[in-house]
Amino acid sequence: MHDIHLIRAKPDLFDAGWARRGLPPIAKMLLALDDHRRAAITRVGELQATRNRLSAEVGQLKRNGGDAEPLMAQVAALKEELAEREQDSKQADEALVKALEVLPTLPAAEVPDGEDEEANLEIRKWGSPRSFDFTPQLHEVLAPKLGGMDFETAAKVAGSRFTYLKGGVARLHRALAQFMLDLHSGEFGYTEVDVPLLVRDQALYGTGQLPKFSEDMFRTTDDRWLIPTAEVSLTAMVMDSIMDQRELPMRLTAGSYCFRSEIGAAGRDTTGFIRQHQFFKVELVSITKPEDSEAEHERMTTCAEEVLKRLELPYRVMLLCAGDMGFSARKTYDLEVWLPGQNRYREISSCSNCGDFQARRMRARYRRGDTSTTKSSWRIGESLLDLSSDSPEPVHTLNGSGVAVGRALIAVLENYQQADGSVAIPTVLQPYMGGLKAITLA
RNA sequence: GGAGACGUGGCCGAGCGGCUGAAGGCGACGGUUUGCUAAACCGUUAUACGGGUUAUACCGUAUCGAGGGUUCGAAUCCCUCCGUCUCCUCCA
Known part of the structure; x- marks a missing residue:
């Protein structure tokens, strides 16, 4: 707002x-x-x-x-x-x-012009796609052969865009989430949070999904909503609050299921595990002082990148153009991971700086309280203009996927597939898989 | 699902229809005292909107969960809603 x-x-x-x-x-x-x-x-x-x-x-x-x-x-x-x-x-x-309330935030100055993803800028690239001595398969082909994904049964039970994960693949999915949460909470200073998956209107209004994007979400019969991302539950934690600057930056991470109606995506990614109504994602949220949000944005992006680096998955970082950004974002980096089956990069994370846009909508503020003795006595004889007032001002909010677990699963399956149809387990995940080194055909 | 209690400032907590933006306390901040720290003492300390100012100052209005109502006048009385808590019931 x-x-x-x-x-x-x-x-x-x-x-x-x-x-x-x-x-x-x-x-x-x-x-x-x-x-x-x-x-x-x-x-x-x-x-x-x-x-x-x-x-x-x-x-x-x-x-x-x-x-x-x-x-x-x-x-x-x-x-x-x-x-x-x-x-x-x-x-x-x-x-x-x-x-x-229906007007989006303004793009940051360094955000490139453009209407859609065509105009996004590649900022950097890491790793190089592995060369295969066989034709790499799509995950939706290889995973069912491993007995790891069942689309037909899910369609029967729940409808399209749902999938049963089974056996080693289901465990791999869980291992990925576990690994990511451990990384962010253990090494990057994020506090792990388990969040509500059902939220009220006001939370979604605060993050910007409401009132404009109600169609993209599922509503419950008691007038709550299934969260489309844990960004909502995490960011709304500071709704209607005044923080002390010493509490900032506040770094939060959560693994959660996300629910999206995908009404606007009819016909896109209709097969496979790419675009589901329900998917698991590890989310990062930071609440910062205004002057710190840009640096925090870079930091958050590198935290997400580190996930892919340790999984040894090639990726590139894209700076989204003005027309491709979300409603609340003033600047967004997308991480795109290499998928050999599709022979292209696909979005696996999106890290956005929302500035004070969400904070205003949800009245999340902080008090600078920065009138330390030295500072004020130094300035007592000067103009009082520079003395920061002690009235509360909006914080800045940032969110990023660190990373989408469903898509990370696809990336591992496609990048680590072997000629015999088995899938190797990335080294860093092996402890989470009981030492297992590969998922093999039954 | 049944029964009941309660929602007041950054926090805790008083509050008689007018003198209550709201006692008191805590916290925070400024100052005095002090070899330093601590303690003590004095003082300051809500938010939003509108007007006003180069900017301050200043003036006005609103806000005691939300929305209605009664009244010349509501934190205080009435209604509706929302939320929280407790007990019983149920349940992963």
Whole structure:
């Protein structure tokens, strides 16, 4: 959610940013709504001030035994107009919020222009695709042969875009998640969290999925939602709170199932394990001070990359263009892993800096409280302008997959497949597989 | 599912329809004292919006879970909703 004060100050900047996301100029309309709103607020304030003043006089008179009747009549007369004006004010405010809440955040300056993934920039590449002396198979072909994936039964039981994982493949899936969580919590300072998979509207509003993207999610009969990503549950932990700067950065990780309706993806990736209604993902979330979020974004991305490095999976890092980014993101790196079966890179992680966009929506703030003795005494004779005020300001939020476990499973299966149809286990996962070195045909 | 209790500031916790943006405490911050630390003492310490200012100051309004209502006037009375907790029941 954007700050109307900023839009008021720099309307052109906002229109320019939205234009990069393919939106028409809208600042002028927003400012008109804002003018209307402010006029209404002012009028209500005036009427209320009058009412309060007169009512106080009534109290005074009554205590002194005077005749308050005429004043009381006067206040009563005010009430009708006040009620009308309050209605105006409320409607004007709602109109502005309704216009603002569906507007995406502005792309960061260094984000390239472009409408879709064609314009994304490759930032770096790690590893090189292995050369096969046989034709590498798609995971959806090789895994069923290992007895590890069953699409037909899942379709019968649950419908399309569901899969049974079995035996060594199911264990490999679990091992991957375990390994990732251990890495992030053990080496990178993330606190492991087990999160709610069902959440309320307000959590999804805060992260930006609502009100605009309700179609992409599953709703429960008791009006909750299945989370489309643990980003929601993790980020919303700081909703409606004021943190002390010493609590920042806050680094959280969670392994969770994610649920997506994939309504907008009809016809895409209809076979295999790539695009499921339900998939497992290890998520990273950081809550930082504004000045730290850019560095944290880089750090988070390298944390996700480290997963792929240790699994020895070739990947590349893409900087998404303005048109390809999500609603709440001001800058996003995608990690794309090499899939030999498809003979191309596919997204396996997405790391985004959301700036203060989500924080504003969920009122997640922190208090700088940075008036240390040295600092303030140094500045006492100077302009007070530089003294940071102690009023709460929005934090910055970041989220990234570290990484998508379902897709990591596919990547391991395809990259580690052998000529005989078996799949080797990456060294780093072997401890999680009871020392097993390969998944072989039954 | 049955019965009941409760939602007040960063936190804890008072609160009689007007003198309550809200006692008191904790915490935090500033200062005094002090060889340092600690302690003690004094003071400051909500948020949002609107107006105003170069910027401060300052002024106004709202906010005691949310939304309605009663009233000249509501944290306080009434209604609805939401949430939390306890006991019983049930259950992984």
